[in-house]
Amino acid sequence: MDFAHFTVAAAMRRAGLDAWIPEGEGKWSLPLYFLPDGAGWVELMRLLPGVRLGLHRHTGEVHALNLAGERRLNDGRVVRAGDYIHEPAGNVDWWEATGTDELLVHVVVKGEVEYLGAHQSVLQRINAADRLEEYRRHCKAMGVQPRELG
Template sequence: MTRPDAQAIPYQGPPLPSVPPDLVVANILDLESFDKRYWVPQAEGVWFRPLLFNVSQGYFVNLLRVRRSGILSRHRHTGPVAATTLKGRWHYLEHEWWAEQGSFSYEPPGDIHTLEVPDGVDETIVLFHVTGAYIYVDPLGEAIATEDVFSKLATAKEYYKSIGLEGYEQQFIR
C-alpha cells in the first residue's frame, strides 16, 4: 500500500518562516575540477575550500588540502568534529588510529590532539564538519589562538577579495 504522503507531489503549503535556502556544492569529490583560486591559503602547504559557513549554529564544513608532511596543529575542540578522508593519510600523535583514504573519524568535544601528516604523503584532503571552535594550544595545553566559523569566514572573505573574487564566500553562508 502506498502512503498518500509518499506520492511524487511536491509540498504545496507556504514556506516555513526564516528557513534559509538549500545549498548544493556540486562535484566536491572531483578534487581536481575546482578552480585552484577557490582554495583559501591557511598555512604553508595548507589550504581550505569552504562548503558551508553556518553562522547561526556555529559550525563550518570545508575541504582541507595539505601538500606537506609534518605537524599541522595542536588543538582542542569546543564541539564535535566529523572528518572523512578523501585522499592521503593523517593521524593524531595522541592516538593509535590512522585516518586513510575512505576513513571516517569522529572527534569529541574537549579532545586535545596534534595533527600530523606523515612523510611520503604527497597530498591529503579531508572533508571536515567542525562544530564550535578550535583552540590552538601549546604542548602543555595553554591556549595560543582560536578559530571558529567567524574567523574562517573572515579569512575566506579577505582572501577572495585579494584575488578579485570579492563576495564569493557569501554563497556558503547560512
C-alpha cells in the same frame, strides 16, 4: 577524473574561487558551508605530506572524512582515504599528513578550535566568524565576489 578532483572542482565553483585559501606552509582550505548562527563550518583541508597540525582542542564535535592521502593521529592511528573520524567536544589532539600523496580531508567543525601551548594554555582560537572573514579576505584579494555559503 577521480572523485577527489571532481569534489574539489565542484567546491571551487560553488565558492567562486579558482585557488585554495593558503593557511601556512603546506596547508590550504576551501570553505564549503558556514553553519547557521556561527555554530561552525564545513571545509576541505589540503596538506602536503609532513605538515603537522599542532596540539589543539575542539569545543564542539568534529566529523572528518579522508578523501585522499593519509594522516597519522597522535594516538598512532593511520587514517587513509575513505576513513572517517569523529572527535567529541573537548577532544585534544594533534595529527600530521603522512605518506607520499597530498592529504585531502572533508571536515565538519562545530564550535571553536583552540590551539594549545604549554600547560594547555590557549594560544589561538578559531571560530566560524574567523573562517568566514578569511574567505572574504581571500575573495577580495582574488578580485571575486564572495558567495553565500550558508
